[in-house]
Amino acid sequence: SYECMWLNKLPTSEDIRDxxxxxxxxxxxxxxxSVSEFIDALDLQEAEDDNSEKYEALKPSxxxxxxxxxxxxxxxxRAFNADDELPQVDEVISNYLRPDRKIFGKSxxxxxxxxxxxxxxxxxVKKDKKRVFWRNLISEEANRMExxxxxxxxxxSYTHLT
Numbered sequence: 001s002y003e004c005m006w007l008n009k010l011p012t013s014e015d016i017r018d019x020x021x022x023x024x025x026x027x028x029x030x031x032x033x034s035v036s037e038f039i040d041a042l043d044l045q046e047a048e049d050d051n052s053e054k055y056e057a058l059k060p061s062x063x064x065x066x067x068x069x070x071x072x073x074x075x076x077x078r079a080f081n082a083d084d085e086l087p088q089v090d091e092v093i094s095n096y097l098r099p100d101r102k103i104f105g106k107s108x109x110x111x112x113x114x115x116x117x118x119x120x121x122x123x124x125v126k127k128d129k130k131r132v133f134w135r136n137l138i139s140e141e142a143n144r145m146e147x148x149x150x151x152x153x154x155x156x157s158y159t160h161l162t
Contacts, residue, residue, distance in 0.1 A: 014133060034110070034117045041107035048102070057103050066096040 047057035070093055074086050 031117050034113045038107065038110040038114055041110040042104075044103070057100070064096065066093045069093050069096075 044057040046054055048054055066089075070089055073090065073093075077084070077087050
């Protein structure tokens, strides 16, 4: 048996975001078909190597998290070289961040079809609402009370002088 502490972040009112979205429209048969073709094009079970042999690409047991790999490399480097700068990202790690054109190249026609079927329009962002935080409200209230206290003290001292 051992003692431990479990930290669980509870949401506060500042964490709640009220986004208003218009109602969704019903998708057409063409849209559903193009999404289905896009999903089929991203199938990693049917990747081909240089010899045209099929294999499963990006197996989770053989694909590493690039953030963790770089973190561990920096950790080891800092342990042995405390005063040196952190090393650059290895080529192996940066290759994880770049999609393989052989694997994902076959999905380009499906992506183009999606862009044709789903028209995307850029919308202007309105900045009407100002976010309010509790700490700001408390400090404003404290400042207001301080000003009122000074006004009352000034009025009291003025009445004593007359």
